[in-house]
Amino acid sequence: MSSQPTENDGPIIPMPSLTPDALREAVAHIVPSRLPELNRHPARAATNAQRTSSLGPLRAFTLHWGAIVNIERWPRRAARFHACRERAADPLADPEEARSAAAEVGHILRVASEEAGSRRTSSQKSNASHGSWPFSAATPARSARAVLCGHSTSSVRACSGFCRCRVGR
Secondary structure (H helix, E strand, C coil): CCCCCCCCCCCCCCCCCCCHHHHHHHHHHHCHHHHHHHHHHHHHHHHHHHHHCCCHHHHHHHHHHHHHHHHHCCHHHHHHHHHHHHHHHCCCCCHHHHHHHHHHHHHHHHHHHHHHHCCCCHHHHHHHCCCCCCCCCCCCCCCHHHHHHCCCCCCCCCCCCCCCCCCCC
């Protein structure tokens, strides 16, 4: 199976569902060099989820890798993302050019994350209507920072470490 697209503008693979197995298979196919990183991440997420009694770290895992897969499956998007990331990190680059590249990296990440988030499984979509998915409209009382780490602002649990909210610290 070739990892090259048949058309210049098309994706290498279809967007997988946001499950660990589907994401692992996609990463193995399109960016196998990142497979060791992906294989370490679920253990950390599960440990943090258990420590905080929250599903936030597990959701963050699937959304993070969903965004990565969504970037890498489009060759032009991936090439642009990596070029901008290198330019933004180059200490010898013109500061304005580095800022512009960093802004484009952020834009690509936002778009890829939004697209990947819309590909949730049917069980995740049905749970969103009950407020268990942190990005649903069913949880308006939560602050933006609390949504990032998966706990409410009234929670006494410590933050999962995936955000800067400092709740419980």
